[in-house]
Amino acid sequence: MDQIRELAALLHPMPEPGSVTPDDCFSDACDQVERERKDYADNLEAAAFGTEGDPVILALEQARAEKEEADRRIRRILAYAKEFQPPRRYILDELGRASGYSISGVRTAYTPEEIGLVQSQIRRDPRRSVSGEDPS
Template sequence: MHPILELAALIHPMPEPGTPDPDDILADVREDVDRKRKKYADDLEATAFGTDTDPLIVALQKEQALKEAADRRIRTLLAYAREFHPARRYSLHELGEASGYTFSGVRTAYGDPEVTLVQGQIGRTPRRAAEEPGRA
């Protein structure tokens, strides 16, 4: 197998029999994985060729960028949960377990940039600002 196809197989693993439920969709799921592998391999090859970079390095850079984007989304969700969620207040322990942060790390995982981002995207004032006297 070509190394780029091997990288695609690592990023898009084929499901084992019995994993999709019901079993009768396994063929469809495998076809979908084959399409994803082909697209990934084509994109990886084009990027590697266009930047004259080793495909493995390109794959690692892509995964690092995805990891950073996921971490940004987690911090945004934590800001929403702590500062905006109207239904209830979540405990630091609960949010920490769900996000992979320690309960004390939840407090520092997000800051004003994430609060401002959430405020802009949902159009509401954070709880802390709404609860302060003289602020709306």
């Protein structure tokens, strides 16, 4: 159980004094972190008990899954920016810096399937077809 509490503290650090604005919300922010730590520890403990898994390994697996989900979100946002916004609205260098991708990585970050997913979620067609041809 100590290991689980330590992982909760590691992954949900307390705010530093002076880091919360306005200052009188610092106590509330600390209370929120305490709730997050408790929820995380309870969930991790239940997962470890239910699977007889090691809490550190489970925490790493969860972090990896969150990282993969974040990468999927980045790819969908890049598809949106490049395929659904006016041409040249976002330059590759700007998108690369913001996403952590190289310029060539931005060009190849998403697939036609991801463009289709964005299209279905925002309910409008891309400015060009998935094949790369301009529909006009």
